[in-house]
Every structure is written in structure tokens, then in C-alpha cells.
Amino acid sequence: xxxxxxxxxxxxxxxxxxxxxxxxxxxxxxxxxxxxxxxxxxxxxxxxxxxxxxxxxxxxxxxxxxxxxxxxxxxxxxxxxxxxxxxxxxxxxxxxxxxxxxxxxxxxxxxxxxxxxxxxxxxxxxxxxxxxxxxxxxxxxxxxxxxxxxxxxxxxxxxxxxxxxxxxxxxxxxxxxxxxxxxxxxxxxxxxxxxxxxxxxxxxxxxxxxxxxxxxxxxxxxxxxxxxxxxxxxxxxxxxxxxxxxxxxxxxxxxxxxxxxxxxxxxxxxxxxxxxxxxxxxxxxxxxxxxxxxxxxxxxxxxxxxxxxxxxxxxxxxxxxxxxxxxxxxxxxxxxxxxxxxxxxxxxxxxxxxxxxxxxxxxxxxxxxxxxxxxxxxxxxxxxxx
Numbered sequence: 542x543x544x545x546x547x548x549x550x551x552x553x554x555x556x557x558x559x560x561x562x563x564x565x566x567x568x569x570x571x572x573x574x575x576x577x578x579x580x581x582x583x584x585x586x587x588x589x590x591x592x593x594x595x596x597x598x599x600x601x602x603x604x605x606x607x608x609x610x611x612x613x614x615x616x617x618x619x620x621x622x623x624x625x626x627x628x629x630x631x632x633x634x635x636x637x638x639x640x641x642x643x644x645x646x647x648x649x650x651x652x653x654x655x656x657x658x659x660x661x662x663x664x665x666x667x668x669x670x671x672x673x674x675x676x677x678x679x680x681x682x683x684x685x686x687x688x689x690x691x692x693x694x695x696x697x698x699x700x701x702x703x704x705x706x707x708x709x710x711x712x713x714x715x716x717x718x719x720x721x722x723x724x725x726x727x728x729x730x731x732x733x734x735x736x737x738x739x740x741x742x743x744x745x746x747x748x749x750x751x752x753x754x755x756x757x758x759x760x761x762x763x764x765x766x767x768x769x770x771x772x773x774x775x776x777x778x779x780x781x782x783x784x785x786x787x788x789x790x791x792x793x794x795x796x797x798x799x800x801x802x803x804x805x806x807x808x809x810x811x812x813x814x815x816x817x818x819x820x821x822x823x824x825x826x827x828x829x830x831x832x833x834x835x836x837x838x839x840x841x842x843x844x845x846x847x848x849x850x851x852x853x854x855x856x857x858x859x860x861x862x863x864x865x866x867x868x869x870x871x872x873x874x875x876x877x878x879x880x881x882x883x884x885x886x887x888x889x890x891x892x893x894x895x896x897x898x899x900x901x902x903x904x905x906x907x908x909x910x911x912x913x914x915x916x917x918x919x920x921x922x923x924x925x926x927x
Contacts, residue, residue, distance in 0.1 A: 558731045561731035561732050565666040566685050579714060580598075602656060605883055612663075613872030620735045621668060621734075624662075629662060637711055637714045666685075670682055675864050679806070680805075684806045746877070750866050753919060758879075767890060771894075776790050793846040794849040798850070820851075824847055826913035833906055
């Protein structure tokens with residue numbers, strides 16, 4: 542019996558499955574931002590310098606990239622429910638360890654396992670989102686990704702409150718783990734016991750429209766990584782903002798992206814998916830231009846917000862297109878796209894640093910803007926799958 546016929550044996554996803562999908566996205570964002578808050582404590586416990594920390598942070602990406610290529614096949618074979626549940630429980634177990642482990646080899650291993658959980662849940666929850674959105678007959682993907690952003694805000698804010706109240710990193714991360722278990726308990730009965738269309742090898746090289754979508758996601762994730770890692774540097778070194786205010790750039794980007802995604806389903810319905818990619822890519826590129834050209838710090842903040850608005854709904858639209866193409870099974874396609882896209886998050890900021898060293902940071906940002914224009918122009922390639 543094929544996965545396609547297995548899907549046909551189940552009732553169409555309904556409200557419960559939609560709610561469970563939102564919770565899965567929330568869990569992923571919640572856990573990821575919790576680790577971000579633990580980074581200074583992990584650095585102190587391990588007694589490593591900035592260079593060692595940089596190498597340590599690569600371990601999360603290595604763990605994610607190692608599991609993403611096969612996560613789609615696992616989801617198709619065993620279903621979204623067990624894969625999402627096991628990945629979430631991996632996050633539950635590893636977060637308190639990340640807050641306490643001081644032996645570097647053990648910390649490296651734990652962080653790679655945590656990254657594997659992040660990578661696995663990322664692929665599986667997007668496969669579920671594709672199936673649920675397709676079953677609903679309306680745009681829902683932006684809203685799902687909006688819950689990831691809300692989870693990130695909740696995780697970062699919750700950790701800040703707990704730590705400010707005097708909780709130890711272990712207690713704070715344990716509270717987050719308990720929250721994840723509670724959220725998973727609410728969602729698990731409505732996570733899909735199947736994983737969509739399947740067939741073929743455990744991993745396949747993307748081709749056709751899937752390759753186009755993969756490269757577009759690479760650029761979008763690269764742009765997001767650029768803002769995450771370089772917005773504060775731009776504000777302090779180019780616009781001469783005090784270091785205590787340097788976080789405002791990423792805050793503006795993240796807030797604009799969250800608002801854009803939470804309202805994105807209506808925008809997609811109004812503009813159509815092709816125009817969302819076209820307009821969004823141009824808006825994000827214009828945001829980089831504004832950041833570069835306007836000579837005052839508030840102009841840079843405006844530019845970062847425009848980038849967030851422009852980027853907010855492109856990836857959700859691209860993931861929806863994965864469920865509408867027939868070149869590859871959606872699980873394999875999602876694994877390939879997630880792997881290539883996440884490579885952009887890892888490699889992009891390093892490449893920007895190299896370019897900035899050779900020329901300048903504004904020049905590096907300009908190259909990202911040109912790449913985003915290319916994404917906008919590629920919107921025509923999506924016409925047959927939107």
C-alpha cells in the first residue's frame with residue numbers, strides 16, 4: 542500500500558489538526574529561542590572563548606543538517622505524529638542538559654542532539670502543515686509560521702523573566718521543558734498519523750521546481766541570518782549606535798516578520814502566491830537599500846523592518862508550493878529544501894563577513910539585496926504550482 546493510498550484512508554484534516562500544527566510550530570520556536578538565552582551560560586560553564594563558542598554553535602547546525610535530509614522519509618514512513626513527538630521530547634531532554642553541562646565534548650554531543658531534534662521537527666511539522674493546508678482548501682501556511690515566531694518571542698521572553706526572577710538556568714530550562722511537554726500533550730492526538738505522499742529513496746537531490754524553491758529558500762534564510770548576525774554590527778560600526786541599543790535592528794526585523802506572518806494568510810488570499818513572492822522579494826531588497834542609503838540609525842531600523850515584512854510570507858508560500866508540485870514526493874522535497882535553506886543560515890553570515898572584510902558591510906548587504914531581487918524575479922517560475 543502506497544503512502545498516497547494511506548493518506549486517502551484518513552479523514553480530511555480539520556480544526557483539531559490545524560490547532561496541533563500551530564502548536565508544533567510554537568514548540569519549535571519556543572525551544573530554539575530558549576537555547577539562544579542559554580548561550581552565555583553554556584559559554585561560562587564550558588570556560589571557552591569567543592572562538593570556541595563560534596565552533597560550538599556550529600554543532601547545532603551540524604546536528605540539524607545531518608537529520609534534515611532523512612526526516613522527510615521518516616515522516617512519510619512513520620507519520621507526522623511519532624516523528625514530531627519524538628523530536629519534541631529530544632528537545633525536552635536536551636534543554637536542561639545544555640544549561641548545566643560543563644564538559645566540552647559532552648556539550649558538543651548534547652548540542653548536536655538538540656540540533657537533530659530541531660532539524661527533525663522542522664521538516665515534520667512543515668510536512669504536516671502542507672497536508673493540513675491542502676485539506677483546508679485555503680491559505681494557512683503563513684499563520685503556521687507566525688506561531689513559530691510567537692514561540693520564539695515567548696521562549697526568549699519567558700527565559701528573561703525566569704532568569705531575572707532569580708531562577709537558575711537549570712530551573713528556567715526545566716520550566717520550558719515542562720511547557721513543551723504540556724503543549725505536546727494537547728497537540729499529540731491531532732498530529733497526523735501519516736506523512737503524506739512518499740516513494741523513492743530516503744533522500745534525493747532536488748530537481749526541477751524543487752531545486753528552484755530550494756535556491757530561493759537559501760537566499761531567504763541567508764538574508765534572515767544576515768540580519769540575525771550582522772544587524773547589530775551594522776548599527777554600531779556603520780551608524781555608530783551605542784551597543785546597548787544595537788539589538789533594536791533585529792527586534793524591528795523580528796517584530797515585522799511576526800506581524801507579517803500572522804496576517805499573511807489574508808495577504809496571500811488577496812494578492813495571490815506569485816505576487817506575494819514578487820512584492821515580498823522587492824520589499825526586502827528595498828529594505829536593504831534603505832538600510833544602506835539612509836545615513837541615520839532610524840533609517841536602518843526602518844530598513845530592517847521592511848526586510849522583515851518582505852521576507853515574512855515568501856518561505857510559507859514556497860512551502861505551500863512544495864505540496865502542489867509533482868516532481869518529488871513532498872517529504873523528500875521538504876527535506877532537501879530545509880537542508881539547503883538551513884545551509885544559507887549557516888554559511889550566509891560567514892560569507893557576509895568575508896565580503897565585508899574585503900570591501901565593506903554595506904557592500905555585503907547590497908549583494909544580499911541583489912539576490913532578493915533575483916528571488917522576486919523567480920516568482921514567475923512558481924506559476925504552475927501556485
